[in-house]
Amino acid sequence: MxxxxxxxxxxxxxxxxxxxxxxxxxxLNVALVERGALCREASGVNAGTxxxxxxxxxxxxxxxxxxxxxxxxxxxxxxxxxxxxxxGLSLAFTEREEELLSYRAGKRREAGAPIExxxxxxxREVEPGLGEGxxxxxxxxxxxxxxxxxxxxxxxxALIDAGVxxxxxxxxxxxxRDEGGFAVQTAQGPVRGKRLVIAGGVWIEPMMAWxxxxxxxxxxxxxxxxxxxxxxxxxxxxxIASGLxxxxxxxxxxxxxxxxxxxxxxxxxxxxxxxxDRLIGNVRLACHAIPALKEAxxxxxxxxxxxxxxxxxxxxxxIPGIPDAYVCGSVHSGYTSGPYLARLLADLILExxxxxxxxxxxxxxxxxxxxxxx
Amino acid sequence: xxxxxAFDVIVLGAGPAGATCAATAAEAGRRVAxxxxxxxAGGQVWRAPMGGFPGKGDADQAAGDALRQRLAASPATxxxxxxxxxxVRTESGYRVDTLGPDGPTALEAPSLVVATGAHERVVPFPGxxxxxxxxxxxxxxxxxxxxxxxxxxxxxxxxxxxxxxxAAGLVKAGAEVAAIVDIAPRSAWLSRLPAILGQPRLATRxxxxxxxxxxxxxxxxxxxxxxxxxxxxxxxxxxxxxxDADGAPVEGPxxxxxxxxxxxxxxxxxxxxxxxxxxxxxxxxxxxxxxxPVVDGAFQTSLPGLHAIGDGAGIRGQAMASLxxxxxxxxxxxxxxxxxxxxxxxxxxxxxSDAMAGLMAQRPAQVRAIAPETVVCRCEDVTRAEIDAAVDxxxxxxxxxxxFTRCGMGPCQGRSCADTVQELMAxxxxxxxxxxxxxxxxxxxxxxxxxxxxxxxxxVDIPIPTPAPL
Amino acid sequence: MTARRLHAAPERVAVTIDGAPAMLPAGExxxxxxxxxGHVLLRxxxxxxxxxxxxxxxxxxxxxxxxxxxxxxxxxxxxxxAGMAIALRGAP
Numbered sequence: 054m055x056x057x058x059x060x061x062x063x064x065x066x067x068x069x070x071x072x073x074x075x076x077x078x079x080x081l082n083v084a085l086v087e088r089g090a091l092c093r094e095a096s097g098v099n100a101g102t103x104x105x106x107x108x109x110x111x112x113x114x115x116x117x118x119x120x121x122x123x124x125x126x127x128x129x130x131x132x133x134x135x136x137x138x139x140x141g142l143s144l145a146f147t148e149r150e151e152e153l154l155s156y157r158a159g160k161r162r163e164a165g166a167p168i169e170x171x172x173x174x175x176x177r178e179v180e181p182g183l184g185e186g187x188x189x190x191x192x193x194x195x196x197x198x199x200x201x202x203x204x205x206x207x208x209x210x211a212l213i214d215a216g217v218x219x220x221x222x223x224x225x226x227x228x229x230r231d232e233g234g235f236a237v238q239t240a241q242g243p244v245r246g247k248r249l250v251i252a253g254g255v256w257i258e259p260m261m262a263w264x265x266x267x268x269x270x271x272x273x274x275x276x277x278x279x280x281x282x283x284x285x286x287x288x289x290x291x292x293i294a295s296g297l298x299x300x301x302x303x304x305x306x307x308x309x310x311x312x313x314x315x316x317x318x319x320x321x322x323x324x325x326x327x328x329x330d331r332l333i334g335n336v337r338l339a340c341h342a343i344p345a346l347k348e349a350x351x352x353x354x355x356x357x358x359x360x361x362x363x364x365x366x367x368x369x370x371x372i373p374g375i376p377d378a379y380v381c382g383s384v385h386s387g388y389t390s391g392p393y394l395a396r397l398l399a400d401l402i403l404e405x406x407x408x409x410x411x412x413x414x415x416x417x418x419x420x421x422x423x424x425x426x427x
Numbered sequence: 428x429x430x431x432x433a434f435d436v437i438v439l440g441a442g443p444a445g446a447t448c449a450a451t452a453a454e455a456g457r458r459v460a461x462x463x464x465x466x467x468a469g470g471q472v473w474r475a476p477m478g479g480f481p482g483k484g485d486a487d488q489a490a491g492d493a494l495r496q497r498l499a500a501s502p503a504t505x506x507x508x509x510x511x512x513x514x515v516r517t518e519s520g521y522r523v524d525t526l527g528p529d530g531p532t533a534l535e536a537p538s539l540v541v542a543t544g545a546h547e548r549v550v551p552f553p554g555x556x557x558x559x560x561x562x563x564x565x566x567x568x569x570x571x572x573x574x575x576x577x578x579x580x581x582x583x584x585x586x587x588x589x590x591x592x593x594a595a596g597l598v599k600a601g602a603e604v605a606a607i608v609d610i611a612p613r614s615a616w617l618s619r620l621p622a623i624l625g626q627p628r629l630a631t632r633x634x635x636x637x638x639x640x641x642x643x644x645x646x647x648x649x650x651x652x653x654x655x656x657x658x659x660x661x662x663x664x665x666x667x668x669x670x671d672a673d674g675a676p677v678e679g680p681x682x683x684x685x686x687x688x689x690x691x692x693x694x695x696x697x698x699x700x701x702x703x704x705x706x707x708x709x710x711x712x713x714x715x716x717x718x719x720p721v722v723d724g725a726f727q728t729s730l731p732g733l734h735a736i737g738d739g740a741g742i743r744g745q746a747m748a749s750l751x752x753x754x755x756x757x758x759x760x761x762x763x764x765x766x767x768x769x770x771x772x773x774x775x776x777x778x779x780s781d782a783m784a785g786l787m788a789q790r791p792a793q794v795r796a797i798a799p800e801t802v803v804c805r806c807e808d809v810t811r812a813e814i815d816a817a818v819d820x821x822x823x824x825x826x827x828x829x830x831f832t833r834c835g836m837g838p839c840q841g842r843s844c845a846d847t848v849q850e851l852m853a854x855x856x857x858x859x860x861x862x863x864x865x866x867x868x869x870x871x872x873x874x875x876x877x878x879x880x881x882x883x884x885x886x887v888d889i890p891i892p893t894p895a896p897l
Numbered sequence: 898m899t900a901r902r903l904h905a906a907p908e909r910v911a912v913t914i915d916g917a918p919a920m921l922p923a924g925e926x927x928x929x930x931x932x933x934x935g936h937v938l939l940r941x942x943x944x945x946x947x948x949x950x951x952x953x954x955x956x957x958x959x960x961x962x963x964x965x966x967x968x969x970x971x972x973x974x975x976x977x978x979a980g981m982a983i984a985l986r987g988a989p
Contacts, residue, residue: 465956477924477925477926478926478976479922556960558948558949559937561954564955569954573902576900577900661938688900805949839958842957843957843958876970
């Protein structure tokens with residue numbers, strides 16, 4: 054009979070790692086089970102953007118605090134994760150986009166995001182690389198990005214330093230409930246814990262099904278592309294009012310292009326193929342915003358999976374009907390807000406009052422169903 | 428965006444396999460498109476003369492001209508000088524996106540034929556990135572297509588039959604070849620002669636190459652390999668030393684050869700980018716060039732409608748490639764009798780190409796002997812030492828190694844180094860090539876300028892998906 | 898390195914190489930033309946800045962990726978045309 058941990062976290066992306074780290078530092082004996090390597094799924098293949106301008110209004114208060122966490126990463130994570138804080142611009146090129154931008158930026162501002170609306174000339178002063186035709190821009194001085202690869206490395210070291218039992222390359226195949234709590238089944242034997250956090254990203258849905266809880270999680274297949282190194286052509290993080298472009302050039306010269314254009318894939322096979330028309334559409338937006346990108350070559354493109362709930366808000370909180378079980382994921386712009394939300398959940402687990410409300414999943418479950426028999 | 432052009436068959440690659448397949452199928456009534464990045468058909472072995480050079484007038488040029496004429500005369504649509512950057516499965520087959528001189532073109536067909544051939548393999552040694560070091564195949568391109576000898580004093584090194592072909596070609600062109608440096612001990616050629624003599628026409632050509640070299644009095648050092656290249660912004664010296672039959676260095680005196688050009692190659696590896704991108708099933712076959720798509724008797728891969736022929740489906744040489752192209756062309760046109768007859772001729776040709784393939788296969792010992800400070804991934808300057816360190820740090824599979832080191836993330840997308848990196852990983856882990864795997868295929872198949880791939884467009888016409896909820 | 902042509906070069910056209918005027922044979926691959934003019938070093942590797950020149954001459958290795966008229970192009974796949982502005986310094 055293997056030892057029983059205070060907490061078992063299933064899933065080693067940003068959410069799972071942060072919960073595990075905070076819980077361990079709060080005094081719990083924690084095990085983290087991850088079928089691959091830490092932070093290699095959505096947490097490893099996303100564009101790394103940290104921005105208020107694509108964050109949902111309801112999440113702005115969380116994003117503000119998460120932003121501070123990211124900037125402070127060397128302290129709580131123990132390592133620099135390549136966070137760059139810089140100006141961010143959300144651009145409007147058409148009348149419709151102008152309306153969309155005014156409305157959305159306004160709403161985000163009301164929620165506390167430091168976003169100003171500026172005109173084309175002011176936008177070009179912030180970003181000299183801008184193309185023609187900007188009608189209006191949302192400007193945030195504290196947007197930026199993190200380095201997904203460094204983040205994975207940093208969590209690896211921090212978790213081990215905090216005494217977390219880190220089990221990578223160990224796939225969870227089921228979860229049983231037993232007298233002392235939970236037994237996460239793996240090919241190498243069960244991992245037992247008094248408490249459980251399911252932080253499996255797009256795999257939250259099948260994991261919840263192991264517990265008899267039907268939580269539908271939509272799988273987004275986000276296309277991303279990166280250029281070869283190029284001379285510096287931009288110095289901000291750029292988006293478009295519709296939310297369908299994310300654009301940034303890294304210090305070593307490559308530019309990552311994203312925006313949520315959908316490719317082909319599923320949770321069984323991962324991101325399998327990219328739709329050429331959609332890749333072209335995405336790249337057209339990028340070249341329209343920063344024309345100098347046309348000189349560079351596209352080096353590679355990939356598709357990563359992102360989890361989304363029915364209302365596109367997070368699934369963070371206790372699992373109804375199952376004491377000591379929690380879910381943490383599907384944050385949508387999870388890279389920006391994820392660590393803070395995960396920290397709030399850790400506070401709950403540690404029986405501290407979370408500073409802001411969580412996002413309990415009761416709202417997402419079918420009425421009267423999904424409560425697993427105790 | 429304009430709708431893709433519709434065909435019955437799209438052929439990727441206009442070398443002996445692809446061009447023969449396209450011409451055969453088109454002549455038999457199918458609507459066929461054949462695409463190649465080069466401006467003229469012929470692949471590597473039958474590369475056309477370029478830019479005003481009339482060519483050398485040899486047998487290869489005649490064969491290449493014949494194929495080019497046949498293809499041009501056939502009803503097949505040729506998209507030459509077009510770079511394929513995306514291939515995806517569709518409901519009804521495959522869609523191919525290309526960039527050509529006039530901009531982007533997309534094509535669709537239920538049948539896709541991959542005839543993308545092989546890459547030259549150069550196993551790294553210190554100084555191999557120095558300007559003036561070029562491949563054996565590169566020297567062939569320069570000589571055959573441009574009538575250019577790459578330097579004043581040349582060293583030709585490596586292994587495989589191409590070594591003799593290039594050396595002989597340069598000698599016949601009057602170049603000063605300071606030395607031929609062959610990894611194989613002299614006996615290697617002889618042990619395969621019985622198989623080679625099964626195809627007397629091809630054996631004669633091989634012997635004539637050896638004769639030309641001997642007649643010119645060029646020193647040939649068998650059982651030797653390049654230890655390092657010296658020179659800063661351009662090569663000035665080649666240092667060679669003895670190696671065993673597997674290509675690993677052994678004790679013995681080094682020789683320094685002054686040269687302003689080193690022409691080096693160590694066989695061929697399959698160009699499996701397209702089948703890998705589509706996630707067809709592959710198997711590892713060292714003799715046939717490394718990772719090759721699994722195909723059945725009708726050249727079909729594990730994906731319906733996707734076929735692979737020629738060296739891209741396993742190194743078998745030009746004769747086999749042409750026959751496979753013909754057989755598949757008949758098959759795609761529904762002409763089963765002719766297809767079967769052609770496959771029978773392929774079976775008779777097998778022994779020779781097995782012998783040839785053996786001469787061009789990767790030598791693991793040679794790879795494992797690479798010095799730690801040697802750059803392995805040229806694009807990203809990743810050394811052997813860094814690759815070993817990444818394995819020691821926990822990388823167990825090749826995609827993981829890429830993530831740790833950036834190896835394979837550069838513009839060549841692993842074409843220059845994948846074979847070597849996979850072998851180094853397997854060696855360090857003490858595991859199989861199958862366990863180490865291949866890099867996951869991703870578009871674009873080759874780097875493409877953003878300005879070209881976007882074509883001409885107006886902003887308002889970009890089809891925008893529904894914006895995310897607020 | 899002195900590459901040698903076995904045959905008379907095609908008619909030459911005016912281009913610039915890093916701003917300096919030069920005459921290169923029209924229609925020849927730029928990689929070959931540069932080699933024959935003695936330009937063996939084409940660029941430097943992005944990480945370590947080591948000297949690089951054309952290696953495979955057939956479009957696979959990307960070592961000959963230089964700036965032609967402001968856009969990154971592989972010299973071995975680019976035919977020489979009149980007025981071309983070729984930049985060897987500063988290409989990635």
